Amino acid sequence: MEYKVEAHRIMSISLGKIYNSRIQRGGIKLHKNLLVSLVLRSARQVYLSDYYSGACLNAQSEREGNEWDIMDSEREKFPPSATECDRAESPEEPQQSKQPEASDKEREYRENDDEVKSDQADCTSTLQQEQNPNPSLDSVGNVSPPETINEPKESPSDSSVAERQSTPVANGESHQAPKTHVCSNRKRSAEESESGDSPQKRTKVASSNSKEDEEGEEMDTSNVSNLITIFGSSFSGLLSKDSAKPEAEAEDSGQICCDQMLKNLNPWSTAIVAF
Amino acid sequence: MMAGVGGGNDFQWCFSQVKGAIDEDVAEADIISTVEFNYSGELLATGDKGGRVVIFQREQESKNRPPSRGEYNVYSTFQSHEPEFDYLKSLEIEEKINKIRWLPQQNAAHFLLSTNDKTIKLWKISERDKRAEGYNLKDEDGRLRDPFRITSLRVPVLMPMDLMVEASPRRIFANAHTYHINSISVNSDYETYLSADDLRINLWHLEITDRSFNIVDIKPANMEELTEVITAAECHPHQCNVFVYSSSKGTIRLCDMRAAALCDRHSKFFEEPEDPSSRSFFSEIISSISDVKFSHSGRYMMTRDYLSVKVWDLNMENRPVETYQVHEYLRSKLCSLYENDCIFDKFECCWNGSDSAIMTGSYNNFFRMFDRNTRRDITLEASRENSKPRAMLKPRKVCTGGKRKKDEISVDSLDFNKKILHTAWHPKENVIAVAATNNLYIFQDKIN
Numbered sequence: 001m002e003y004k005v006e007a008h009r010i011m012s013i014s015l016g017k018i019y020n021s022r023i024q025r026g027g028i029k030l031h032k033n034l035l036v037s038l039v040l041r042s043a044r045q046v047y048l049s050d051y052y053s054g055a056c057l058n059a060q061s062e063r064e065g066n067e068w069d070i071m072d073s074e075r076e077k078f079p080p081s082a083t084e085c086d087r088a089e090s091p092e093e094p095q096q097s098k099q100p101e102a103s104d105k106e107r108e109y110r111e112n113d114d115e116v117k118s119d120q121a122d123c124t125s126t127l128q129q130e131q132n133p134n135p136s137l138d139s140v141g142n143v144s145p146p147e148t149i150n151e152p153k154e155s156p157s158d159s160s161v162a163e164r165q166s167t168p169v170a171n172g173e174s175h176q177a178p179k180t181h182v183c184s185n186r187k188r189s190a191e192e193s194e195s196g197d198s199p200q201k202r203t204k205v206a207s208s209n210s211k212e213d214e215e216g217e218e219m220d221t222s223n224v225s226n227l228i229t230i231f232g233s234s235f236s237g238l239l240s241k242d243s244a245k246p247e248a249e250a251e252d253s254g255q256i257c258c259d260q261m262l263k264n265l266n267p268w269s270t271a272i273v274a275f
Numbered sequence: 276m277m278a279g280v281g282g283g284n285d286f287q288w289c290f291s292q293v294k295g296a297i298d299e300d301v302a303e304a305d306i307i308s309t310v311e312f313n314y315s316g317e318l319l320a321t322g323d324k325g326g327r328v329v330i331f332q333r334e335q336e337s338k339n340r341p342p343s344r345g346e347y348n349v350y351s352t353f354q355s356h357e358p359e360f361d362y363l364k365s366l367e368i369e370e371k372i373n374k375i376r377w378l379p380q381q382n383a384a385h386f387l388l389s390t391n392d393k394t395i396k397l398w399k400i401s402e403r404d405k406r407a408e409g410y411n412l413k414d415e416d417g418r419l420r421d422p423f424r425i426t427s428l429r430v431p432v433l434m435p436m437d438l439m440v441e442a443s444p445r446r447i448f449a450n451a452h453t454y455h456i457n458s459i460s461v462n463s464d465y466e467t468y469l470s471a472d473d474l475r476i477n478l479w480h481l482e483i484t485d486r487s488f489n490i491v492d493i494k495p496a497n498m499e500e501l502t503e504v505i506t507a508a509e510c511h512p513h514q515c516n517v518f519v520y521s522s523s524k525g526t527i528r529l530c531d532m533r534a535a536a537l538c539d540r541h542s543k544f545f546e547e548p549e550d551p552s553s554r555s556f557f558s559e560i561i562s563s564i565s566d567v568k569f570s571h572s573g574r575y576m577m578t579r580d581y582l583s584v585k586v587w588d589l590n591m592e593n594r595p596v597e598t599y600q601v602h603e604y605l606r607s608k609l610c611s612l613y614e615n616d617c618i619f620d621k622f623e624c625c626w627n628g629s630d631s632a633i634m635t636g637s638y639n640n641f642f643r644m645f646d647r648n649t650r651r652d653i654t655l656e657a658s659r660e661n662s663k664p665r666a667m668l669k670p671r672k673v674c675t676g677g678k679r680k681k682d683e684i685s686v687d688s689l690d691f692n693k694k695i696l697h698t699a700w701h702p703k704e705n706v707i708a709v710a711a712t713n714n715l716y717i718f719q720d721k722i723n
Binding site: 006027 | 560
């Protein structure tokens with residue numbers, strides 16, 4: 001348990017660092033952020049392996065409750081603003097949009113539009129399994145060039161994700177759909193709060209500066225809690241490359257849970273993609 | 276007394292000079308970010324976060340004073356880089372000088388390369404000590420005389436003047452790096468040099484600024500698959516076709532430019548297997564290599580990671596031949612060091628002229644030297660307290676546990692804001708330059 005607390009603490013610190021790196025002078029340092037993301041991944045694996053080794057035997061609904069408990073405890077740590085809270089609670093429409101932080105990074109580091117966001121498409125398509133697509137998806141999607149690049153990729157991943165979701169593989173997997181749902185909801189809520197202000201935020205040359213300023217003010221609380229839940233998914237890229245390593249480290253059930261979930265859901269990999 | 280590091284048993288390090296403000300309040304722009312001796316050791320260049328370069332020149336040895344060599348005095352100061360703004364990406368580009376590398380001297384002028392995150396500049400530093408005088412083309416008040424009124428041709432005469440050292444940018448190598456430049460290295464052919472950023476290495480010709488060859492590119496097609504970045508690169512000191520680059524995963528790749536235009540496939544791959552017992556959340560961070568330096572002989576190379584320095588034989592790829600622990604007592608503090616960002620500090624390392632000793636920095640203004648032959652090591656401190664002329668430096672010791680002896684300092688008392696990241700060793704003599712935040716300390720040996 002101590003390990004879990006420590007892991008959680010390290011995750012929070014790491015998220016804070018990633019957030020702060022956006023407002024540092026000189027632009028985002030790729031090396032440092034990569035290292036921070038590696039720590040975050042390690043911490044998260046420990047955190048989740050602790051969680052899942054106990055939880056895999058429980059019923060799905062119970063797990064869902066636990067999931068919310070974890071989210072709530074995180075929220076306690078970083079009390080969100082009222083608006084964030086409300087949005088998180090209500091069912092959200094899916095939006096095909098990147099994380100605000102990630103999208104900023106992407107804008108700041110884009111070159112020749114060669115980033116691929118297939119996993120991000122996975123995330124949205126996952127949610128689409130369960131909820132109706134919202135017209136806002138299209139409107140947000142149309143605003144910036146990278147979104148349009150992603151859209152063609154969405155349909156193939158749709159089917160592949162659907163297949164993965166529907167096949168019950170291990171105990172750990174069966175609760176993934178609700179967890180996905182939950183995570184994505186909160187991610188979307190963060191998305192919406194940020195993006196709701198102005199579609200022009202998605203444009204390249206943009207007001208990344210003004211966006212950062214505004215985020216800087218709210219930073220300490222709601223955004224960090226959202227980031228933590230956002231990180232409830234992610235790093236598919238890092239895991240897939242290092243698949244040999246994490247498998248050696250984590251126990252099996254925890255590993256399967258982590259891996260599957262992490263491969264299916266993205267949003268944060270776009271942070272790395274942004275580079 | 277742990278003397279003897281660096282050459283001979285009678286060896287003692289002594290304070291020589293310190294440059295920089297004494298003020299406790301350190302201006303960020305004054306923080307020294309790179310230190311480099313030139314090939315002869317006559318010149319010592321520093322770069323700082325404010326984009327300035329200061330060059331010190333050694334005085335001629337004075338015969339009267341007791342055995343101490345000439346002092347380094349300011350020779351030239353110039354603004355190398357200015358802050359810039361990338362409008363396309365809405366990013367500010369820092370003016371901090373990341374690296375300075377001297378070119379070998381080929382004429383009266385001196386040349387150096389300085390780089391910030393994005394742009395490399397070739398500077399010419401030349402002396403002017405004569406001025407042409409005696410023109411009769413202007414009136415006393417400076418107005419040009421009417422040509423018809425000039426009846427005689429007066430040839431100007433060169434008259435001595437106060438020495439003026441001018442620095443002028445001769446080449447600007449820009450727009451070749453998308454990511455932050457971390458290294459530059461002059462090739463032994465003295466015509467080309469390489470520059471490395473997080474994902475790519477480019478080869479330049481010193482005369483050509485509008486293009487460069489990309490020789491290493493580790494950017495994955497899908498950035499989500501990024502797992503490592505380039506952290507340092509250096510050309511081999513003698514073989515102009517060989518260079519190495521280190522990665523954030525603790526590996527070093529040696530490449531031969533004769534093998535292919537794009538050296539994505541290494542010729543040699545140096546990696547030490549990880550010790551599984553020491554695994555932690557931070558294992559990956561502390562294995563990231565912050566500096567790589569070839570020995571002067573070209574037979575060895577040295578790498579610095581967070582806690583240790585390793586010497587590698589180029590002929591053996593599977594493990595280093597020597598490993599020196601710099602501050603192993605920090606291993607149990609990694610979590611705190613992660614929180615305060617110290618774990619990301621990039622320490623450099625350097626060889627002495629004969630490759631018999633190596634030096635690197637630590638915290639609390641400590642720096643460490645290791646003698647490769649005797650296997651002795653010493654910890655010294657760069658501080659104003661030990662700054663009396665020719666004062667001998669006392670070895671320092673960090674208490675790692677148990678009872679703290681007198682004169683020892685406990686790990687928890689270390690000042691992690693006082694870090695020595697940049698050090699340089701004179702190419703021929705036992706003179707070292709140590710950058711402690713905004714101060715430059717020069718130490719030299721005193722032979723008993």
